[in-house]
Amino acid sequence: MQRFNAFTSSARAARGRSPRSVPHSARSLTTSVDRVAVIGAGQMGIGIAYVASKTAGVDVLISDRSASQLSKGLHFVDTLLGKEVKKGKLSNGEADQVRSRIRGARENGLEGGEFADVDLAIEAVSESLPVKQAIFSSLATHLPPHAILASNTSSISLSTLAASAVSQSGENRASQVVGFHFFNPVPVMKLVELIPALQTDPTVLATAREFAERMGKTVTQSADTPGFISNRLLMPFINEAILALEAGVGSKEDIDTTLKLGMNHPMGPLTLADFIGLDTCLSIMEVLQRETGDCKYRPAVLLGRMVSAGYLGKKSGRGFYNYDATPVPPPPRKPGLEDATESPAPYGSSEGDVDIGLRRLGGKEEQQ
């Protein structure tokens, strides 16, 4: 399989288009996307890179502050493609093409000129406001003037992120920022939630929508409010399940099974929290609580304890359930929480599934 091709114009060439001259005015925003950059090669970033190359057929440059996480992610793309070939879903040639369009960045940061030809950058780093603000400032400095600056944030205000999209030379690029919220696992989940910041230019919103559809996704649009549509509804539900566990209403298995079999949910809320990442769930609840000032969004104490203990869910090998053969010490306990993290059969453990593999990708040595 072909690897690490230069950030070629293969996608453009495949569609018979000539190279675009980069406009020098922020008014000349891109209306088509040939080259995508993904910042953050965790479970979401790798999934986004994979679908952008495979389904939308664009060139993808992916970067991460951790070189080992980046190489783990690229290796996972190879594994995923190998499985698609084995299942007869892709030919060897098609898999080679998908892989050849994805390249890992040489630098850990955005410096070095590698991003000078990007039409759309999708930030998918950890759910932390200061970390994302620094990325947006850097994107504003290093992306070409026509590019779109998108964030895969689950809950952070796009208007706040847009306000940090100011280049080192003082150019304000807030109008080029948009929320581009994928769901986990990206190759499987059909939705992209689009979130315009107050500052977003309508051309940016329209181009982002068109590109999400080229990635095979259905698009919904949400106002820039805490948690958007998706996590405003989902996270309080997950948090309530953790509060129920804390209160001893039921065991984790009984809580999950009740929702699965009684409400026809594909997986229980505690399992889902493990798959999303407990650190991500905590960050989202904190955003909801802080920005609304409403105590109904108070994160469960147990959720905070689990994150403090490093039990982040599937990506760290342990959350409410165990996903790793290696025994880990028990977390801090509260009365009534005795079985919160005991080992049990995790839900949906069929090896080789695209989604399970993507979730495992997060099993990295460097945690956020």
Ligand SMILES: NC(=O)c1ccc[n+]([C@@H]2O[C@H](COP(=O)([O-])OP(=O)(O)OC[C@H]3O[C@@H](n4cnc5c(N)ncnc54)[C@H](O)[C@@H]3O)[C@@H](O)[C@H]2O)c1
């Ligand atoms: N996990 C989900 O189910 C889910 C769903 C939708 C959206 N999101 C959002 O996607 C984003 C990423 O989530 P994830 O689950 O992939 O997290 P993750 O922990 O799997 O990956 C985050 C990656 O970002 C990298 N990173 C951190 N700081 C960086 C920096 N300054 N520069 C470059 N790389 C950096 C880390 O090394 C890591 O590889 C978050 O904003 C999250 O809220 C997550």
